[in-house]
Amino acid sequence: MLPESWKDQLSLVSADDYQIMGNRIPNAVTKLPGLETGDGDGGNGGAWVTKPRRIVVSNQLPLRAHRDISSNKWCFEFDNDSLYLQLKDGFPPETEVVYVGSLNADVSPSEQEDVSQYLLEKFQCVPTFLPGDLLNKYYHGFCKHYLWPIFHYLLPMTQAQGSLFDRSHWKAYTKVNKIFADKISEVLNPDEDYVWIHDYHLMILPTFLRKRFHRIKLGFFLHSPFPSSEIYRTLPVRDEILKGFLNCDLIGFHTFDYARHFLSCCSRMLGLDYESKRGYIGLEYFGRTVSIKILPVGIHMGQIEEIKVAEETAEKVKGLRERFKEKIVILGVDDLDMFKGISLKLWAMGQLLEQNKELRGKVVLVQITNPARSSGKDVQDVETQIHLIADEVNNKFGRPGSGYKPIVFVNGPVSTLDKVAYYAISECVVVNAVRDGMNLVPYKYTVTRQGSPVLDEALGFGAGDVRKSVIIVSEFIGCSPSLSGAIRVNPWNIDAVTDAMSSAVTMSDKEKNLRHQKHHKYISSHDVAYWSRSYDQDLQRACKDHYNKRFWGVGLGLGFRVVALDPNFRKLGVETIVPAYKKTSSRLILLDYDGTMMDQDSLDKKPSNDLISLLNRLCGDPNNLVFIVSGRGKDPLSKWFGSCANLGISAEHGYFTRYYFY
Numbered sequence: 001m002l003p004e005s006w007k008d009q010l011s012l013v014s015a016d017d018y019q020i021m022g023n024r025i026p027n028a029v030t031k032l033p034g035l036e037t038g039d040g041d042g043g044n045g046g047a048w049v050t051k052p053r054r055i056v057v058s059n060q061l062p063l064r065a066h067r068d069i070s071s072n073k074w075c076f077e078f079d080n081d082s083l084y085l086q087l088k089d090g091f092p093p094e095t096e097v098v099y100v101g102s103l104n105a106d107v108s109p110s111e112q113e114d115v116s117q118y119l120l121e122k123f124q125c126v127p128t129f130l131p132g133d134l135l136n137k138y139y140h141g142f143c144k145h146y147l148w149p150i151f152h153y154l155l156p157m158t159q160a161q162g163s164l165f166d167r168s169h170w171k172a173y174t175k176v177n178k179i180f181a182d183k184i185s186e187v188l189n190p191d192e193d194y195v196w197i198h199d200y201h202l203m204i205l206p207t208f209l210r211k212r213f214h215r216i217k218l219g220f221f222l223h224s225p226f227p228s229s230e231i232y233r234t235l236p237v238r239d240e241i242l243k244g245f246l247n248c249d250l251i252g253f254h255t256f257d258y259a260r261h262f263l264s265c266c267s268r269m270l271g272l273d274y275e276s277k278r279g280y281i282g283l284e285y286f287g288r289t290v291s292i293k294i295l296p297v298g299i300h301m302g303q304i305e306e307i308k309v310a311e312e313t314a315e316k317v318k319g320l321r322e323r324f325k326e327k328i329v330i331l332g333v334d335d336l337d338m339f340k341g342i343s344l345k346l347w348a349m350g351q352l353l354e355q356n357k358e359l360r361g362k363v364v365l366v367q368i369t370n371p372a373r374s375s376g377k378d379v380q381d382v383e384t385q386i387h388l389i390a391d392e393v394n395n396k397f398g399r400p401g402s403g404y405k406p407i408v409f410v411n412g413p414v415s416t417l418d419k420v421a422y423y424a425i426s427e428c429v430v431v432n433a434v435r436d437g438m439n440l441v442p443y444k445y446t447v448t449r450q451g452s453p454v455l456d457e458a459l460g461f462g463a464g465d466v467r468k469s470v471i472i473v474s475e476f477i478g479c480s481p482s483l484s485g486a487i488r489v490n491p492w493n494i495d496a497v498t499d500a501m502s503s504a505v506t507m508s509d510k511e512k513n514l515r516h517q518k519h520h521k522y523i524s525s526h527d528v529a530y531w532s533r534s535y536d537q538d539l540q541r542a543c544k545d546h547y548n549k550r551f552w553g554v555g556l557g558l559g560f561r562v563v564a565l566d567p568n569f570r571k572l573g574v575e576t577i578v579p580a581y582k583k584t585s586s587r588l589i590l591l592d593y594d595g596t597m598m599d600q601d602s603l604d605k606k607p608s609n610d611l612i613s614l615l616n617r618l619c620g621d622p623n624n625l626v627f628i629v630s631g632r633g634k635d636p637l638s639k640w641f642g643s644c645a646n647l648g649i650s651a652e653h654g655y656f657t658r659y660y661f662y
Contacts, residue, residue, distance in 0.1 A: 053096040053193045054536070055184060058084045059139075059201040061125050065105035074107065074115060076123065081416055083528065084198065086300040090532030099125045100183050106132070128183050130176060137172035143201050144374035151200060151224045152339050152435040153231055165236050174204065174558070181208035190216050194539055197248075199223045204244035204558055211560045214551035217543040220245060221252035221535065223297070224437040225478070229264045240558040242270060246285045247561060249542040252293040252535055254438045254478035259294050280538075287549070287564030291542040295534055296482055298527040299443045307420045308448060314458040316421035321459065324425060328505050330365045331426035333419060333441045334433070336372040336379060336412075341432045341474065341491040342386045346407060348432075348497035350393040353406055356502060360397050361404050363505060365430075366422060370412040423448035424455055428470040428504035431477065432491035438478035442471045442486065446519045468512030470504040471519065472497070482522060485515035585623050593630040593637075607640050619646040629654070 062082035068075050078085055088097045107115050112129050119125040130138070145163035149156065156164050163169075180202060184195065190213040197205055197220045209216050232238060242265060245251055253259040259281070266272040266283060274283045274292070281292040307313055330349070334340035349365045367390075372379040390407040397406045410422075423429070429445040449469040451461060471486040473479065480488060487500045549564040570576075581587065591597055598605055618626050627648035630637060634651035638658070641647055649658040 050192060051094055051096045052092065053098060053189070054088075054091055055098045055100060055188060055193055055195045056084055056087070056198070057100045057180060057184060057195060057202060057205070058198040059101060059143075060104055061099050061101040061119075061127060063103065063119070063123065063125060065103055067105075074105070074111070076119065078123065080303060083297065086303070086528045087532035089300070089302075089529040090534075091536060097124060098187055099123070100128065100180065100187070101125075102128045102130055102135075126183050126187055128176075128179050130179065134172050134175065137169045138176040139201070140374050140376075141166060141169035142173040145376060147200055148224070148374075150231060150235065151227055153225075153227055154338075155231065155234060170237055177202055177205045178208055180205050181212070184209060185212060188213070188216070193217065194219065194536070194543070196221070196535075196539070203241050206247040207240075207244045207558055207560055210247040210562060211553060214553060214562045215546045217539065217546065218248045219250040219252065219535065219539040219542075220248045221293075222258065222437075223254070225435055226253060226258040226261045226265075228261050229268050232261070232265050233269065238265070238269060242266060243559060243561060246270075246272075246283065246290050248290060249288075250291045250293055250535070250539045252295065254294075254296045255481055256294050258478070259292050263292070286554070286561050288562065289542070291538065293535060293538050295531055296478055296526075297438055297440070297531045298523065298529075299440050299447065300529075301447065301524060301527045303416070304420065304444060304447045305452070307417050308452040309454050310417070311454065313417055313421055313424075314454045316418060317424050317455060317458040320421055320425045324364055324366075326362075327364045328359075328362055329422075329426045329428075330363060330501060330504070331422055331429045331445070332365065332367045332431070333370070333422075333429070334367070334431075335370045336383060337374075338378050338382050339433055339435045341434045342367065342369070342382070343389055344434070344491050344494065344497065345430055345432050346386060346389040346393060348494050348501060349407060350389070350396070351494060351498045352501045353393070353397045355498065359502075359505065360406075361399060361402070363501075364404075364406060364408060366408045366410060366426070368410045368412065368414050368419065368422065370414070419444070420448050424451075424459060427468075428472060428501070430472040430497075430501070431479075432472065432474045432489060432497055433477050434474065434491050436474070436477035440479065442473060442479055442483055442519075443523045445469060445471065446516065446523050449516060450520050466509055466513040467516050467520075468509055469516040469519070470507060470512055471515070472500045472504060482526070483519060485518040587624050589618060589624055589626045591626070591628050593628055593632065597628075605636075612641070612643060615641070615644045615647060619644060634658075 062079045062085035064077050064079050066075055067073070080086075084099065084101075088095075091097065103115075107127075107129060109129075112127075116127055116129075119127055141163065146156070146165065146169065149163075188195065194217045195209065197218070200222060203220075203222075206218055206220060209218060226232070235241065245262070246266070251262070253262065263274050263281075263283070266274070272283055272285060274281055276282075281294075283290040283292070332342065332345055334342055336342075345367070346365070352363070353360050367386075369386075387409075390409065393407050394405045398404055423445045426445070429442060431439055431441050433439060446469050448455075450467055451459070455461075471483055473483055473486040473488055474491045475488045476491065480486070487503060489496045489500050491497060548567060550567050550569060551562045551564055553560060554563050555561055594605070597611060598607065615626065618624055625648065626646070627650055628637065628641065629650045631653050632651060634649070634656040637649050637651050641649060649656075651657070
């Protein structure tokens with residue numbers, strides 16, 4: 001018989017059989033004229049069709065916010081650089097998209113209700129307002145200073161090397177994920193909507209949602225690397241995070257390596273195996289199939305193309321051409337953090353000039369540094385180090401008389417338009433991060449170098465010139481496998497990076513053109529719309545059997561999961577078993593010992609007198625054939641149940657069997 005705790009968790013009726021809409025916002029509907037509904041609306045009616053809806057969930061909303069100085073009111077606009085805004089291009093045209101996330105603005109509690117209503121009506125955005133202390137512990141404490149380094153293969157050995165695990169930060173992470181679940185519940189129609197969650201900030205959110213809505217259509221995409229099992233297993237909350245992933249229907253990764261590491265963790269820590277079915281990778285988890293999607297994200301082609309034809313871009317390109325006249329520009333565009341390998345790149349630049357005297361005064365490394373996404377000693381150390389190296393190289397190889405500096409810093413924030421101008425004049429781009437989830441800089445650089453009539457005129461592009469670009473890319477970042485024409489380097493190998501830079505500036509135009517055309521063909525056909533459309537189609541496929549199964553919620557807290565069973569399955573109850581037992585003249589009764597007849601947590605495994613008496617009563621009925629099935633050895637089982645006449649014993653999982661027959 002099942003332990004009492006399981007009786008409460010299994011029910012004949014799953015939670016999805018009775019869903020209460022409450023105050024949820026209904027999906028938009030469209031009336032199609034000329035179609036009879038058959039519900040008595042007459043000939044002047046039509047069919048009401050619900051618009052498909054996607055709920056996109058991310059740590060931050062794709063909005064920019066600022067307070068107007070004159071009116072003291074909040075002003076909002078979409079952030080066109082946000083991936084979460086761009087991905088809607090892959091959805092069918094009639095799809096309604098709702099965004100859930102936090103605002104990058106400190107809105108006072110008295111204003112939050114009005115702001116929420118305004119954002120929902122004007123932008124289809126649902127903000128999650130987080131108190132300052134909670135936000136600090138959740139984002140800066142747990143996400144950026146603990147999870148982020150571990151997912152990038154940096155273990156915090158001491159407090160000086162990174163944040164150690166802090167239970168209060170984990171509780172803040174859990175609380176924020178629950179707040180997100182509350183906000184999603186306000187707008188979710190669980191029978192129709194598809195929910196797409198993004199990135200490591202919200203990895204346990206699927207558990208909260210699956211607990212409330214067993215049949216929710218739920219996808220997750222991880223934009224950071226997923227570390228190997230030897231790194232991941234150091235997380236004190238490793239099981240809770242893995243089970244959060246597994247409460248999704250579809251899990252997406254940029255590369256096969258990231259997916260392979262995740263599957264390895266599921267196998268080693270949860271005992272789950274995966275299999276490939278008709279080209280799809282799936283994990284069987286309590287009757288549900290959790291699908292795995294491997295596809296790197298792309299860029300928004302329209303945004304770059306629009307900037308390339310702008311006259312403002314052309315003017316900036318002309319100014320940069322004049323500034324770096326007769327110079328070969330090598331470009332770096334990186335966030336200011338420890339994993340981007342900026343210092344390694346600067347060292348390689350210094351070594352390039354040391355070894356190639358003819359390049360001194362001709363080659364310039366322009367390093368654009370985007371603002372750090374978090375604060376702390378690690379960011380300050382990186383900033384100090386890169387400026388020390390740059391000063392050393394500039395002092396050694398610079399020419400003050402001519403104004404030549406080998407390394408030029410452009411400190412962010414830098415607009416996308418300005419970056420496109422730098423891409424246009426650069427002969428080569430170097431992305432040598434020591435770890436990075438994806439990195440789209442090489443993609444944007446390649447598309448920019450394809451040119452446009454406006455850019456060609458600004459660059460002095462002649463009829464006999466060819467499109468060309470060179471990419472130096474670290475083998476440790478997600479975009480590397482998709483750039484087959486790039487020069488791949490180990491960023492830790494300064495000599496290799498130096499040689500790659502030397503090859504880039506001395507390579508023939510013909511070879512540069514071949515590499516460029518190869519990259520541009522892939523990048524232009526695998527843009528962000530292609531990525532989101534492919535993911536959305538796979539999510540629909542992964543959820544198509546939801547209503548062919550019955551779901552039961554099992555487990556407490558972050559260990560919750562649903563058990564999916566055949567729709568004809570029914571829980572055995574006393575009212576069903578007793579009549580069948582009485583009508584049957586031949587019965588086989590198989591009883592497991594540990595965990596069924598005996599509590600799994602009991603220290604004394606010896607059966608009680610009451611249990612022996614119960615077994616004797618069962619065995620005393622000539623219509624019963626009773627067996628105990630156990631993994632235990634034959635000696636203790638024979639000793640414990642020797643007094644039970646007519647009891648069969650199957651020990652060591654059936655290796656030893658003792659039969660008794662009437």
